[in-house]
Amino acid sequence: MTRIVLVGTGNVAWHLFEGLRRTKDLAVIQVIGRSAKALAPFSKATSTGDFNRVLTDADLYIIAVSDDAISTVSQLLKLKDKLIVHTSGSVPKEALAQGVRRGVFYPLQSFSRDRSLNLREVPLCIEAELPADLALLRKVAGSLSEQVREVTPEERRQLHLAAVFANNFTNHCCHLAHEVLKQRNLPFRLLLPLIRETSEKLREMTPYDAQTGPARRNDRKTLSQHQALLQNGIRSDVYTLLTKSIQQTHAEEL
């Protein structure tokens, strides 16, 4: 039985906790957090505590807190020679306290507390300093997900950057679409079937092949009509730049 202490009570901690509970060979023996209120949902299923009560006999400590807090939290644990990992896509493992065995356990997903999620499909990217620690992380990750990937620090950074384009920026484009609709009091839900189909298509074809629209076919009439509707401002700038980027991408077809 691999004994795990989970540090943090946010969305990532919650989904890892839910996933770990369903496994056979792994046990979350404790969840650590600052606030009793935030610990309450965890306390129904395991032992909980603050930073003065950290169990010292676990095989693995997973720090699932915001990027800024990782370094401080890892020091508050006051552990020596233990395997400690964080779950961030962008923080180097050297941010973890000195004198511990450092690693990373990065789930490539966007977590919301209220949405149930199938961790088995979520890519888990792992790093460790020592081969034995990497083997343990591989085992833990493999119990949670079918997509375990050993990565280098450079690969993890690149994955995180790609995730910003595929999640943060796509979501913001949907926000801009929402703003466009609001101008005529049209409801956002009209776009939901299109948004779903846009993402589902990518399971079968590359985004290069899936690209459609006035920019790809260089439909100048529609492009200038859209610019007129957008007038000036940042939405118009986004339209201009993404149109240019699509045209560069598909330049050879035009």
Place this chain on the structure above:
Amino acid sequence: MTRIVLVGTGNVAWHLFEGLRRTKDLAVIQVIGRSAKALAPFSKATSTGDFNRVLTDADLYIIAVSDDAISTVSQLLKLKDKLIVHTSGSVPKEALAQGVRRGVFYPLQSFSRDRSLNLREVPLCIEAELPADLALLRKVAGSLSEQVREVTPEERRQLHLAAVFANNFTNHCCHLAHEVLKQRNLPFRLLLPLIRETSEKLREMTPYDAQTGPARRNDRKTLSQHQALLQNGIRSDVYTLLTKSIQQTHAEEL
């Protein structure tokens, strides 16, 4: 029984044809196209023909061809006083031939030939010059979809512009993510669970609320790390502008 002639053999025509076949009170009595090869899949289920053989006794003619061809095709039909609609988001109904009753039948979706699609969820936006024609379009659209919306020309243009943000631009952001991954030989499929979750979240919360990432929380360290990874070029410009746009959107929280 409402008798319909479908003009065009592309993706939109195919999905409308498939949807119309499943209804009770509507019959596609003919599909018109230029090429016998393109007509072949339709000819198993209905009569087909070229522009010299257009049946003149239908209640409705749906022109589902590319934007540029709508005007020419509507003239090739050589019809008088008949109800003719096109399926475009951006073309005015005045592009249709003179002397006919004009209308629009715009499905707000991205169609691919090889993907089956549930038309019942697809918003169908309708316009017509005459009230009786609007009633007929409402009936036809209502047989295909639960989301029928009578729109003004201005609303349809705005919907089409919003669709460019929600489909064309989100897809292109996924292409840029793909390019970022290629630099380290990382496979695109690693992003698929994230892309799916990004779109599914929007069924429960607005894109404003769903926004996460370094731009929203003004995480300067990660933002400048990403800029360094992107170096110069249009990907870097897109990163800069979308980051700025997210920050403007969420300025009050920062």
